[in-house]
Amino acid sequence: MLRNKYSIITKPFTRCKSLYFMWILFLSGTIFSARITDKFHMNGYSSFEFEFLLTAGEGDRNASFDADLFDLVFNFFPVERLRIATDITFEHGVSTESNRGNIAIEYAFPEFILRDWIKFRAGKMFCNFGLYNEVHTAKPAFITVKEPFSTNKNNKFGSEYRFYPRWVVGIAMLGDVGFSSVNLDYIIQISNGEQEFTNPFEEDNNIYKALGGRVRLMTENGINAGVSIYTDWLNKDDTSIDVIPLISGGGHLQLEIGSAIFELEGVAGLIDKKKRYGITALVAYDFGLHKIPIIGLDLGFEPYFRYELLKPNISINDNEAHLFVYGLRIAFTPISSIKLDLNTLKFNKNNIMYNGIKLQTGLKAALVVGF
Amino acid sequence: MKIRLFLIFISILPLGNVIAQNNTNDKYVVIANNEIVNDSIDISFVKKVYGGRIVLWSNQVKIEPCYIGSHSSDGIYFFHNILKMPEKKFNKYWTKKVFSGNGAKPVMFKNVDDAIKYVLENNGGITIIPHKKVVNKKYKVLMILDNNSNSVSIVN
Numbered sequence: 001m002l003r004n005k006y007s008i009i010t011k012p013f014t015r016c017k018s019l020y021f022m023w024i025l026f027l028s029g030t031i032f033s034a035r036i037t038d039k040f041h042m043n044g045y046s047s048f049e050f051e052f053l054l055t056a057g058e059g060d061r062n063a064s065f066d067a068d069l070f071d072l073v074f075n076f077f078p079v080e081r082l083r084i085a086t087d088i089t090f091e092h093g094v095s096t097e098s099n100r101g102n103i104a105i106e107y108a109f110p111e112f113i114l115r116d117w118i119k120f121r122a123g124k125m126f127c128n129f130g131l132y133n134e135v136h137t138a139k140p141a142f143i144t145v146k147e148p149f150s151t152n153k154n155n156k157f158g159s160e161y162r163f164y165p166r167w168v169v170g171i172a173m174l175g176d177v178g179f180s181s182v183n184l185d186y187i188i189q190i191s192n193g194e195q196e197f198t199n200p201f202e203e204d205n206n207i208y209k210a211l212g213g214r215v216r217l218m219t220e221n222g223i224n225a226g227v228s229i230y231t232d233w234l235n236k237d238d239t240s241i242d243v244i245p246l247i248s249g250g251g252h253l254q255l256e257i258g259s260a261i262f263e264l265e266g267v268a269g270l271i272d273k274k275k276r277y278g279i280t281a282l283v284a285y286d287f288g289l290h291k292i293p294i295i296g297l298d299l300g301f302e303p304y305f306r307y308e309l310l311k312p313n314i315s316i317n318d319n320e321a322h323l324f325v326y327g328l329r330i331a332f333t334p335i336s337s338i339k340l341d342l343n344t345l346k347f348n349k350n351n352i353m354y355n356g357i358k359l360q361t362g363l364k365a366a367l368v369v370g371f
Numbered sequence: 372m373k374i375r376l377f378l379i380f381i382s383i384l385p386l387g388n389v390i391a392q393n394n395t396n397d398k399y400v401v402i403a404n405n406e407i408v409n410d411s412i413d414i415s416f417v418k419k420v421y422g423g424r425i426v427l428w429s430n431q432v433k434i435e436p437c438y439i440g441s442h443s444s445d446g447i448y449f450f451h452n453i454l455k456m457p458e459k460k461f462n463k464y465w466t467k468k469v470f471s472g473n474g475a476k477p478v479m480f481k482n483v484d485d486a487i488k489y490v491l492e493n494n495g496g497i498t499i500i501p502h503k504k505v506v507n508k509k510y511k512v513l514m515i516l517d518n519n520s521n522s523v524s525i526v527n
Contacts, residue, residue: 038435038478038492038493041475041476043476045470073469073470075469075475077433080431080432080433081431081433083474085472106472109472113426113427115427116426125472126471126472134467134471134473137470138467138470141467141470141471176425178415180415181415183419183422220455222460256460334459334462
């Protein structure tokens with residue numbers, strides 16, 4: 001009897017075999033230092049969250065659990081000088097049958113390495129701006145439960161439009177240059193930019209390309225300082241060919257002095273001649289690992305405080321938004337931690353998010369694993 | 372307010388810090404696969420390799436670094452004397468780098484023999500092993516380090 005690939009006899013077996021192979025692939029990735037072969041590395045992270053609004057205001061009054069995300073990160077080195085990188089995210093307990101959650105590619109690009117100081121990428125990438133945007137989904141990579149509103153998702157904090165998009169599709173040139181104990185890295189990205197009415201990851205809705213870039217200095221003793229820029233021209237609306245300029249510039253500084261961590265990020269810019277700025281400042285202290293006799297575990301304690309300020313339009317008075325985050329990160333294995341945040345939000349009366357409530361406070365928590 | 376006080380209370384619970392110490396007096400060597408053309412390197416080069424800042428050897432072969440974790444004295448030497456940072460900080464650095472799409476972390480092994488095997492099997496392989504473990508010339512010895520991570524001589 002002839003059996004082809006569509007045979008009802010062979011198909012279930014093939015499917016089973018593929019699933020088994022994928023399972024083994026997954027297990028081997030998690031057990032053996034997230035490396036499957038020398039040419040293929042798999043890593044990932046997950047975040048399970050809880051949110052509860054403790055006062056009046058907008059937020060989650062039902063104290064909800066959230067299967068926030070499960071991400072798989074792949075690095076593939078098929079030949080010398082070439083790296084293929086991708087991050088696939090499964091958000092909010094994705095279930096396509098019931099149209100729940102979301103699957104997305106955070107980034108997917110080949111990177112051609114000409115020299116250490118000159119590499120090229122093409123594809124979907126994070127917009128390389130400041131400290132947080134490249135890791136905004138990767139909860140193990142930053143201290144708090146959520147990335148800052150004021151400099152990263154300012155559209156949810158009173159701005160009409162973000163300082164820069166989350167992702168871009170285009171080409172990039174990047175590299176590293178070392179000077180003694182200081183390393184300089186740079187990236188320049190040319191992309192479609194962001195747009196509302198068409199898919200910017202497929203086609204541009206105008207001839208103008210977005211230009212972004214960052215230069216960063218990192219020292220061996222834990223100083224990370226850099227400047228970033230992002231420019232684009234946005235169509236005023238779906239049908240109009242009129243464009244408005246979007247220009248954002250930022251600076252960041254990250255210091256580690258002993259066990260203390262300081263992070264400062266500022267962004268300023270204009271959109272359609274309206275000037276605006278945002279600031280984020282964080283201070284944290286890592287107490288290191290401490291043996292807790294009752295539970296027989298070594299726990300790491302890291303309290304933190306973050307302040308955020310956004311001025312969405314400097315020509316309007318009293319439209320600032322402020323956020324105060326008081327929190328604690330407790331590491332209970334080398335790859336997992338629990339974060340507890342108390343967020344106090346204040347919108348001044350001319351901020352578009354102002355809803356008549358002076359202060360609102362919410363609790364956010366996350367169980368985070370990175371492997 | 373109560374929650375704020377609770378958070379502050381938990382954060383000041385410290386009960387004895389757990390920090391590993393390196394008491395080894397052994398010499399260490401940086402070894403690499405025979406396929407690479409470099410005959411010697413310096414400590415700054417090694418640091419940049421393990422930071423993912425240098426990814427190609429002089430002959431443009433991809434550098435494939437591996438290391439031994441800090442559960443052993445060899446691993447403690449690597450972090451304490453060469454990288455001069457705790458493994459936790461190294462992991463934190465690489466967490467950001469990997470998840471932001473900027474590279475793949477060096478491979479960690481639990482023992483020296485596995486690290487040597489990795490170097491032999493990968494054209495761009497490099498690792499740091501105790502001098503006493505150097506038993507043949509199937510790989511290049513690029514640098515010998517004393518217990519203060521000073522280069523004491525270059526072989527080859």
